[in-house]
């Protein structure tokens with residue numbers, strides 16, 4: 150299928166709310182998943198015959214299992230406050246990308262089947278049947294939502310379209326209409342251990358290469374340990390960190406910080422993935438399965454700390470959901486959860502974000518930086534949706550905004566924020582989150598990136614910003630792709646730990662050296 | 676009692692019962708539906724006190740709406756505060772016997788009717804003229820505003836124009852509804868329209884978007900404490916799944932076996 154031609158949005162000085170253009174983003178949606186990817190997750194391989202019946206039953210089940218779904222479906226007053234808050238609407242002008250209109254695709258069917266008014270007066274309350282057209286709209290438009298939750302910040306009742314999108318995708322999976330990108334990746338993550346399908350030997354090779362490269366470059370033997378039993382820290386990081394640019398420079402940075410701290414750490418080949426696409430497809434069970442792999446790795450490797458690398462939704466799942474899903478944290482009820490909690494060192498937050506870790510070391514004065522290494526850059530920080538709106542760092546109010554900025558400022562002299570209404574809790578999504586980071590969704594990805602690109606363009610003009618730092622693997626990949634479409638340098642996107650990596654002053658490991666010297670002496674004397 | 680009085684008396688009780696039963700059922704449904712995951716939205720609150728304050732600001736000041744859209748906030752808030760004050764003032768009609776002094780203080784609340792009507796008018800205008808809001812509006816959304824607007828205007832007409840209705844008779848009727856000592860009501864059209872719409876609104880409350888009133892208190896993005904790392908949050912169904920080991924690592928998943 151040839152990619153559809155589309156216009157790249159212009160970047161205005163101010164974002165104007167567009168006129169509605171109905172149907173501009175109509176379409177078939179992303180590639181559909183096939184039996185091969187559906188069945189391992191427990192979903193039907195293709196669209197089932199009695200899909201309507203099953204879908205309605207599933208809706209009923211979900212609204213009784215999720216208070217969010219039930220309350221959000223009932224509470225919207227159609228005030229319209231959220232209508233101009235979605236980057237996909239701002240970039241595409243398609244009214245069905247207005248958060249409330251997106252919810253209404255689901256709500257109108259809910260009303261028809263589950264409410265008195267919708268059953269008896271469907272026209273009056275906008276209740277609709279779940280017919281083929283509606284199902285197509287669901288598949289298309291619920292895959293034009295990155296579950297970024299920006300709309301939820303601005304809704305007077307906190308209605309979170311992400312919850313509705315997740316529910317809708319779960320219904321779609323239940324009738325055999327899965328999305329190929331997410332479900333294929335989940336298959337790999339749940340069998341091989343990471344989204345790339347990278348088996349242990351390949352992972353090991355990659356990390357060895359990395360170690361060699363760094364040693365050559367810096368003269369310091371920074372290690373990237375894999376499957377080391379008894380290490381203190383288990384690092385769970387998105388697998389993109391092993392390969393992709395600019396992600397890998399972030400991984401290099403983590404390693405350098407660990408090295409300087411002198412802590413023992415490891416990664417796991419069994420759970421070599423921080424990302425958890427189970428969240429994107431809305432499946433509690435799939436999400437839990439991915440989380441359980443991490444628990445197993447932590448138990449097997451007997452670590453006392455679990456840490457998470459730079460990945461937005463991974464941090465949401467880890468911070469907000471792991472304790473619920475698998476008992477990383479406190480108060481687990483089952484045997485393995487309790488075992489893990491006994492094993493973990495509760496002087497540290499569990500799980501901890503790599504930014505929290507680096508920030509703590511900086512606070513304690515344990516890292517030394519040569520900030521001038523970053524003097525050729527003027528940096529701005531992109532708050533990734535999931536980190537910004539669904540998590541915390543450092544246990545202080547707004548810590549998820551403060552800590553990354555403090556880390557950047559500790560290693561860079563030139564830092565500028567983008568416009569206030571586009572950062573922190575109001576941050577604009579990169580355009581590629583929520584399972585949309587696939588080439589078959591390129592049009593919506595580019596259009597959805599417009600508001601972020603606009604704010605970036607402004608600080609480029611006013612402050613000469615030439616570096617965009619982020620702590621999310623999806624953001625980094627998405628920006629690499631879309632930056633050039635808006636006349637930016639694709640290499641301007643960096644990991645926060647790349648900035649750390651470039652400025653950190655590495656001391657040669659004296660203890661190792663003297664050990665080595667001792668060893669050598671012993672050898673010669675023998 | 677006149678036929679019309681009997682009709683309205685009956686309608687009041689029917690609406691009231693529909694309202695109470697409907698709301699109780701709905702609130703019970705919201706209550707028992709578990710929130711399996713922690714999903715507070717930023718700016719999240721790290722303590723229970725913080726959450727209570729956040730909810731208070733949300734309910735009293737419409738904080739999120741203020742951040743979102745100043746016009747909708749202005750009209751929405753005017754309408755709600757107007758309605759609240761007017762409702763408080765209406766208590767005088769239902770109070771059996773002489774009024775305690777506090778009601779004197781509520782006398783000026785009658786002017787809140789203007790806030791209410793202006794707010795509603797603004798909201799209706801936006802619904803009609805702002806393309807995005809028109810797009811998301813169903814007939815019931817206009818109907819709801821119109822009903823409230825007619826209630827507000829008819830009330831204001833009785834208070835501020837020469838078309839006063841017999842207030843003592845209203846009080847006798849209204850307080851009679853509470854004490855089950857029923858009596859006739861005035862029969863001016865604007866008064867009848869006023870209370871008819873109020874009763875209807877009461878009855879459709881539990882089956883309409885007016886459910887946002889209890890809904891806001893149950894909204895997990897607003898009412899949850901952001902403490903997932905410290906305290907385990909788990910829903911009954913998820914706990915049961917955990918105990919029954921419904922999700923296992925070893926099971927299925929092709930190559931894993």
Ligand code: SF4
Pocket residue numbers: 224225226227228229230231232248249303304305306307308
């Ligand atoms: S802001 Fe909330 S209540 Fe208003 S239309 Fe959007 S979802 Fe509905």
Ligand code: SF4
Pocket residue numbers: 234235236237246247248251293294295296297298299300301309310311314
């Ligand atoms: S969650 Fe984000 S992408 Fe989805 S409707 Fe809301 S603002 Fe748009």
